[in-house]
Amino acid sequence: MHVIDSHTGGEPTRVILDGAPDLGSGPLAERARRLATEHEAFYRSVMLEPRGQPAMVGALLVAPVDPTCATGVIYFDVDAVLGMCGHGTIGLAVTLAHMGRIGVGRHRVETPAGVVTVELLDRNTVTVTNIESRRVRQSVAIDVPGYGEVTGDVAYGGNWFFIVDPSPIPVNPGNIPKLTDMTVAIREASIAQEVGGEEGEPIDHVIVQDASPDTLVHSRNFVLCPDDNYDRSPCGTGSSARLACLAADGRLTPGQEIVQESVIGSTYRLSYQPGRNGGVIPSITGQAFVMAESKLLFDESDPFRTGIKA
Numbered sequence: 001m002h003v004i005d006s007h008t009g010g011e012p013t014r015v016i017l018d019g020a021p022d023l024g025s026g027p028l029a030e031r032a033r034r035l036a037t038e039h040e041a042f043y044r045s046v047m048l049e050p051r052g053q054p055a056m057v058g059a060l061l062v063a064p065v066d067p068t069c070a071t072g073v074i075y076f077d078v079d080a081v082l083g084m085c086g087h088g089t090i091g092l093a094v095t096l097a098h099m100g101r102i103g104v105g106r107h108r109v110e111t112p113a114g115v116v117t118v119e120l121l122d123r124n125t126v127t128v129t130n131i132e133s134r135r136v137r138q139s140v141a142i143d144v145p146g147y148g149e150v151t152g153d154v155a156y157g158g159n160w161f162f163i164v165d166p167s168p169i170p171v172n173p174g175n176i177p178k179l180t181d182m183t184v185a186i187r188e189a190s191i192a193q194e195v196g197g198e199e200g201e202p203i204d205h206v207i208v209q210d211a212s213p214d215t216l217v218h219s220r221n222f223v224l225c226p227d228d229n230y231d232r233s234p235c236g237t238g239s240s241a242r243l244a245c246l247a248a249d250g251r252l253t254p255g256q257e258i259v260q261e262s263v264i265g266s267t268y269r270l271s272y273q274p275g276r277n278g279g280v281i282p283s284i285t286g287q288a289f290v291m292a293e294s295k296l297l298f299d300e301s302d303p304f305r306t307g308i309k310a
């Protein structure tokens with residue numbers, strides 16, 4: 001199985017070029033459902049240690065249904081198949097450029113959540129124009145065991161987010177273990193209390209926001225992913241959901257650009273345009289760097305060939 005690894009603001013992406021199970025040629029959402037339900041062992045073996053690493057997201061290249069797209073892609077982490085992934089799309093564009101498959105300019109990419117646009121600005125810098133993102137619930141209070149009442153917004157940016165602003169715990173690298181414990185508890189409480197999307201979709205990511213010490217930065221976030229790892233980047237789909245909340249609150253105008261920082265200090269430039277359905281069309285600009293091109297081997301006699309399941 002040939003893979004190319006990159007990182008976007010510190011968050012790893014593994015693009016899978018061949019050797020994956022056949023998911024058919026249906027709509028990408030259907031192929032993503034098949035990956036999630038029929039091939040869990042495959043995607044876990046690619047993401048889990050010792051082959052994978054914590055926080056890594058896989059990007060499985062598939063043929064697009066829409067022929068105007070440069071590629072189709074299905075994203076996953078060790079615990080879930082994702083609707084969309086912003087940092088992964090930046091990593092994917094830089095990887096396709098590294099392979100000579102795309103050049104500087106605009107390209108369309110099909111994901112299970114819909115078609116997104118990538119603009120390759122130089123070999124490392126990409127602007128992703130995401131699917132329409134929206135806030136669906138404002139200031140919802142949930143009772144979080146061990147933390148009391150926590151209030152946040154539910155918003156969609158390609159994945160489902162519960163966004164708490166301001167964070168009850170300061171967002172800084174020294175607090176990562178505490179932030180992880182708290183956001184896991186928030187996600188579990190949101191699921192137990194049935195706080196989710198319009199059609200009962202469960203919250204899969206939690207964001208807590210804080211101020212940044214850098215006056216040029218709008219805010220700093222900590223983002224919990226489905227595999228209980230934190231996003232090293234400011235999270236593209238999370239930033240999209242956050243833009244929808246800022247727009248709905250009248251705190252950001254169309255075209256106004258802000259800098260969003262992650263807990264480790266990597267940044268995205270963000271802005272939006274109004275969407276057709278009352279939400280926002282987010283623009284996310286970030287940088288990715290290719291780190292490795294490898295061939296993954298799966299030896300039948302290796303007791304850990306499907307990964308370490310802790």
Ligand code: PYC
Nearest residue numbers: 085086087235236237
């Ligand atoms: O950038 O959208 C994102 C993302 C989702 C999970 C990890 N990163």
